[in-house]
Amino acid sequence: MQILVFLIPVSLILGAIGVAAFLWAVKNKQFDDLEGDGARVLIDREPD
Amino acid sequence: MTALAACPGCAAAPAARALAGGGEAACDEARKILLSLPNVTCAGCIAGAEAALSAVPGVADARVNLSLKRATIRAAADVTPEALIDALGAAGHKAMRLDEASLAEGADDPEGRALLIALGVSGFAMMNVMLLSVSVWSGAEAATRDFLHWVSAAIALPVVAFAARPFFRNALAALSAGRLNMDVPISLAIVLAALMSLYETWMSGRHAYFDAALSLTFFLLLGRYLDHRTRASARSAARELTALEAPTAMRLGTGGAAEEVAVAALAVGDLIRLAPGMRAPVDGVVETGVTDFDRSPLTGESAPVAARPGDPISAGEMNLTGAVELRVTAVGEDSSLRRMADLVAAAERGRGRYASLADRAARLYAPGVHLLALVAFIGWMAAAGDARFAMNVAVAVLIITCPCALGLAAPAVATSAAGRLFRRGVLLKSGTALERLAEVDLVVFDKTGTVTTGAPLLMGGAGRDELALAAGLAAGSAHPYARALARAAETAGVAPAAVAELREVPGAGVEGRFKGRAVRLGRAEWLGAEDGEGGATWLDDGRAAPRRFAFEDEYREGAAALVAALKADGIETRLLSGDGDAAVARAVAALGFDEGVARADPEAKLKLVEALAAEGRRVLMIGDGLNDTGALAAAHVSVAPGSALDAARVASDIVVLNGDLSTLAGAFATARSARRRILENFGIAGAYNLVAVPIALAGFATPLIAALAMSASSITVSLNAVRLR
Numbered sequence: 001m002q003i004l005v006f007l008i009p010v011s012l013i014l015g016a017i018g019v020a021a022f023l024w025a026v027k028n029k030q031f032d033d034l035e036g037d038g039a040r041v042l043i044d045r046e047p048d
Numbered sequence: 049m050t051a052l053a054a055c056p057g058c059a060a061a062p063a064a065r066a067l068a069g070g071g072e073a074a075c076d077e078a079r080k081i082l083l084s085l086p087n088v089t090c091a092g093c094i095a096g097a098e099a100a101l102s103a104v105p106g107v108a109d110a111r112v113n114l115s116l117k118r119a120t121i122r123a124a125a126d127v128t129p130e131a132l133i134d135a136l137g138a139a140g141h142k143a144m145r146l147d148e149a150s151l152a153e154g155a156d157d158p159e160g161r162a163l164l165i166a167l168g169v170s171g172f173a174m175m176n177v178m179l180l181s182v183s184v185w186s187g188a189e190a191a192t193r194d195f196l197h198w199v200s201a202a203i204a205l206p207v208v209a210f211a212a213r214p215f216f217r218n219a220l221a222a223l224s225a226g227r228l229n230m231d232v233p234i235s236l237a238i239v240l241a242a243l244m245s246l247y248e249t250w251m252s253g254r255h256a257y258f259d260a261a262l263s264l265t266f267f268l269l270l271g272r273y274l275d276h277r278t279r280a281s282a283r284s285a286a287r288e289l290t291a292l293e294a295p296t297a298m299r300l301g302t303g304g305a306a307e308e309v310a311v312a313a314l315a316v317g318d319l320i321r322l323a324p325g326m327r328a329p330v331d332g333v334v335e336t337g338v339t340d341f342d343r344s345p346l347t348g349e350s351a352p353v354a355a356r357p358g359d360p361i362s363a364g365e366m367n368l369t370g371a372v373e374l375r376v377t378a379v380g381e382d383s384s385l386r387r388m389a390d391l392v393a394a395a396e397r398g399r400g401r402y403a404s405l406a407d408r409a410a411r412l413y414a415p416g417v418h419l420l421a422l423v424a425f426i427g428w429m430a431a432a433g434d435a436r437f438a439m440n441v442a443v444a445v446l447i448i449t450c451p452c453a454l455g456l457a458a459p460a461v462a463t464s465a466a467g468r469l470f471r472r473g474v475l476l477k478s479g480t481a482l483e484r485l486a487e488v489d490l491v492v493f494d495k496t497g498t499v500t501t502g503a504p505l506l507m508g509g510a511g512r513d514e515l516a517l518a519a520g521l522a523a524g525s526a527h528p529y530a531r532a533l534a535r536a537a538e539t540a541g542v543a544p545a546a547v548a549e550l551r552e553v554p555g556a557g558v559e560g561r562f563k564g565r566a567v568r569l570g571r572a573e574w575l576g577a578e579d580g581e582g583g584a585t586w587l588d589d590g591r592a593a594p595r596r597f598a599f600e601d602e603y604r605e606g607a608a609a610l611v612a613a614l615k616a617d618g619i620e621t622r623l624l625s626g627d628g629d630a631a632v633a634r635a636v637a638a639l640g641f642d643e644g645v646a647r648a649d650p651e652a653k654l655k656l657v658e659a660l661a662a663e664g665r666r667v668l669m670i671g672d673g674l675n676d677t678g679a680l681a682a683a684h685v686s687v688a689p690g691s692a693l694d695a696a697r698v699a700s701d702i703v704v705l706n707g708d709l710s711t712l713a714g715a716f717a718t719a720r721s722a723r724r725r726i727l728e729n730f731g732i733a734g735a736y737n738l739v740a741v742p743i744a745l746a747g748f749a750t751p752l753i754a755a756l757a758m759s760a761s762s763i764t765v766s767l768n769a770v771r772l773r
Binding site for chain 2: 004008011012015018019022023026031032033034035036039040041042043044
């Protein structure tokens with residue numbers, strides 16, 4: 001059971017990374033145009 | 049200097065800055081333009097539209113949002129929306145201007161974002177605690193189990209305190225008003241589960257419900273988020289419709305110079321110019337010019353009315369043939385438009401609040417759940433005298449009966465149905481519109497503009513030569529009758545006669561010269577003829593007595609199909625129009641309505657719908673004009689075609705965006721199957737409770753059983769919702 005000492009912190013850190021990535025995505029308006037961002041992948045060159 | 053914060057677009061707008069002479073002054077002048085792009089559907093369209101917009105000089109940044117079908121453009125101050133619309137038109141994209149001011153409020157959705165963040169946080173926490181719980185369920189003992197419980201507590205308690213706030217807030221609000229709502233049992237279950245588990249962990253107990261507290265929070269937040277999304281998209285749809293009609297008017301200054309001003313800025317006594325094809329924005333009197341007005345949105349009459357200097361014009365009437373100058377007689381509070389709005393407000397107060405199926409279910413459910421948990425606690429106290437065990441049982445009952453299905457099932461069905469209808473061109477403006485649509489047993493139709501297109505159709509019986517001459521004259525006018533004559537000639541394969549010296553006489557007709565004779569087409573009075581009932585125009589060929597061309601209404605695509613489909617479902621249909629008896633009788637016969645009422649003014653329409661509602665009928669009102677707004681607001685549920693006036697669309701719950709009324713028959717079917725699906729989901733959730741509650745009451749419930757029952761019922765109802773056809 002000693003392995004828990006590693007595994008639990010590891011799983012918590014991974015979870016925290018997931019939450020942080022999700023928060024970043026929401027704050028960066030990644031969820032504002034789901035259909036459009038899906039379609040943009042197919043554009044050859046982003047006119048930017 | 050807050051220029052950067054006030055104008056984030058400038059960070060990406062070097063072009064605008066260069067154009068405006070550089071420096072920060074550009075920030076104040078750069079403008080944001082919103083365009084609606086209804087036909088953008090694919091990656092190619094995005095690239096094409098953005099390229100077309102970026103090519104316009106002065107445009108710094110253009111971004112198309114495919115989900116909203118909307119383009120946001122940041123450009124220099126001298127770029128006009130019209131120039132952008134033209135550029136898009138040249139590239140083959142239809143675009144319409146959106147009023148930025150109407151869209152500004154609630155443009156970004158802080159509440160939705162907060163819910164999404166709470167949902168994400170509780171989801172990740174739930175997964176972690178579930179993993180820890182699996183170790184406990186698979187046999188962790190003594191110190192290991194206590195350690196796992198403590199770790200779970202460290203994750204669950206702060207997350208519950210953060211993510212479940214929406215439920216706590218609503219529950220507190222309900223309790224302080226002395227009511228019970230769905231959020232009270234939810235909050236009680238979450239809080240009791242968390243506190244009881246903390247106590248059990250402290251006492252080295254075997255069962256902790258941290259995972260249950262988190263999965264409850266997660267599943268219910270999911271339902272809450274879906275519900276919010278449906279409501280928000282309904283709200284933004286309504287705002288978008290308003291924004292499509294940027295209300296401006298051409299005001300004439302003292303020197304005769306015209307300037308474009310907002311309608312709100314007009315004052316009594318101002319002079320405004322109204323070109324053909326424009327709607328009167330305010331009440332006024334014709335000062336100079338002669339024309340014809342289409343009054344159908346206000347009165348339902350399908351025949352246009354002539355207007356000369358001195359004639360009063362009401363807001364909402366459409367100028368058809370000649371340019372006129374109007375002297376403003378009433379604005380804002382006093383205008384006829386506002387009086388209609390007051391009618392709507394009064395009717396809406398009468399409609400009251402509709403309680404959705406989920407609300408009604410919660411009203412029965414919430415007290416039952418509390419009673420059951422209390423009975424379990426008292427029963428076990430009496431039987432075993434162990435307060436800790438009795439409390440455990442009560443918490444298990446609360447968790448298992450928690451209304452996941454009620455909270456998740458109804459929003460999941462509503463989201464799925466609203467998406468399906470949107471793809472067919474039916475827009476739901478109200479969250480409960482679908483449920484109300486499923487209950488309808490009587491449909492009241494407006495005539496002009498709703499079951500008819502508003503464009504007249506020539507009645508048969510005209511000779512070829514007459515038609516050729518009439519069509520030749522009609523080429524000189526944009527009057528609806530003239531256009532109808534031209535179309536009739538085209539369908540009959542008659543080439544319009546070559547009429548020379550064509551000249552439109554606004555308010556009268558068209559005159560010209562044909563084979564050396566003076567010929568005229570227009571109103572009976574102008575040609576010295578005696579006119580009868582119904583819409584007609586007269587032709588004077590310079591030889592014989594004037595010849596009459598009669599018109600009838602052209603029926604909208606799918607109107608007959610919709611009436612037939614409603615009849616097949618056993619729903620009664622009625623026609624309610626402000627037009628004359630003959631026109632109404634023709635429409636009743638042509639489309640097969642059960643009953644028709646003619647010459648109904650706005651108050652009469654409202655009274656009739658209210659009387660039907662008082663009889664206990666669930667009335668669906670379909671209308672497009674200002675004269676329908678009161679009736680639309682008073683009806684159980686209301687529908688407006690996309691071509692309807694702004695005020696009618698605002699008063700309606702549902703807007704049919706494509707011109708085909710028969711899509712509404714499909715919406716009926718979807719509404720009924722959505723209602724069936726919601727009731728089924730309540731049944732499924734009830735069945736799970738029927739099995740799990742006795743186990744909990746008997747004291748055999750473990751966190752594993754609670755987690756299984758809850759997840760299984762939530763997943764089943766979600767899948768059942770997605771199944772909607």
